[in-house]
Amino acid sequence: MNSCLIIGAGNVARRILPLLKGLGPVFTLCRRTEAFPQWRTLGAVPLLGDLDHPHTLQRLTGLAHTILHFAPPGSTGRDDARTRHLLAALGRGTSLPQRLVYISTTGVYGSSAGAWLDETSPVHPHTTRARRRVDAETQLRAFGRRTGCRVIILRAPGIYGERRLPLERLQKGIPLPLENPWTNHIHELDLARSVVAACTLGKSQRVYNVVDDQPLTVGDFYRCLAQHHHLPLPTFLPLSELEKTLDPFNLSFLKESRRIHNQRIKQELRLDWRYPSVRSFLK
Structure with a gap:
């Protein structure tokens, strides 16, 4: 690599770092020097820099053959200034990256009222957060066309892992929507494996949905978690009632319902999931 x-x-x-071992030097961009020791322990070379402050990104120019871009956009505005700053730094030198893998979000599709979607479905973001992701994808594709860099976009849904489960919601008894929208998930290990596969097998300017094999309704998802962790299932209320108590950020996830196909990534990147469903993970 x-x-x-x-x-x-x-x-x-x-x-990802264990999956990259022996393939070449790996650098990680860190906003604080306090994070340096843990990344060195994991085998990476930490660099100090902040995407919100472009003058700190000078060392990135001509540094790496492969860029793995996992940073989310900022929390304000309609465009992704962080991606713009990154691409400006990468494009200054005479030695340009040869491939760039970006983790985007399935939120760019908006809501399909539970209908199935795939990579050919048009984007229709409903939130400013998702619009910033669409802007990031647009910037990256333009960079790829302009420079010849092979850009691959991975659209991920709700990411979970051993330490990344919404158990606090169950513990606090926060209500769920009576409308019971469809949701999609991916375990963070399978997402990491997808990134590595995209580096070798991903096609230029290609989008892949990184979702597991079994969409779940919100109710089923939390029911699985509650049963496994011996927690009570929250009550269900209409969205009109939840709008009075939930903050807009969390409410936005509950207003969107979609089911997403994953045939393209499994066929082209030759992937089988370690955790094909949330249920298989909990077992």
């Missing part, structure tokens, strides 16, 4: 630079050093990056 030659040299690799990870932007957005979080849980997925931690999952």
Whole structure:
């Protein structure tokens, strides 16, 4: 893989580092020096920089053959300034990255009222958060066309893992929507495996939905978690009632319902999921 630079050093990056061992040097961009020791322990070379402050990104120019871009957009505005700053830094040098894998979100599709969607479905973001993701995808594709960099976009749904489960919602008894929308999920290890597969098998300017094999309604998802962890299932209320108590951020997830196909990523990237469903993970 030659040299690799990870932007957005979080849980997925931690999952990926063991999969990259022996393939070349791996750099991680960190906003604070306090994070350096843990990334060195994991085998990466930490670099200090902040996507919100472009003057800190000078060391990224010409640094890596492969860019793994996991950083989310900022919390305001309609565009993704972080991706714009990153691409400006990457494009300054004479040595440009040869491939870039970006983790986007299935939220760019908006709601389909539970109907099935695939990568050919048009994007229709309902929130400013999802619109910023669409902007990031647009910027990255333009960068790929302009520079010849092979850009692959992975659209992920709700990401979960051993330490990434919404148990606090069950513990607090926060109500769920009576409308019971459809949701999609992916375990963070399978997402990490998808990124590595995309580096070798992903087609240029290609979008892949990284979702497991079994969409669940919100009710079924929390019912599985409640039964496994011996927690009470919350009450169900109409969305019109939840709008009075839930914050807009959490409410936005409950207003969208979609089921997403994953045939393209399984066929083209030759992937079988370690956790094909939330139920298989809990077992």
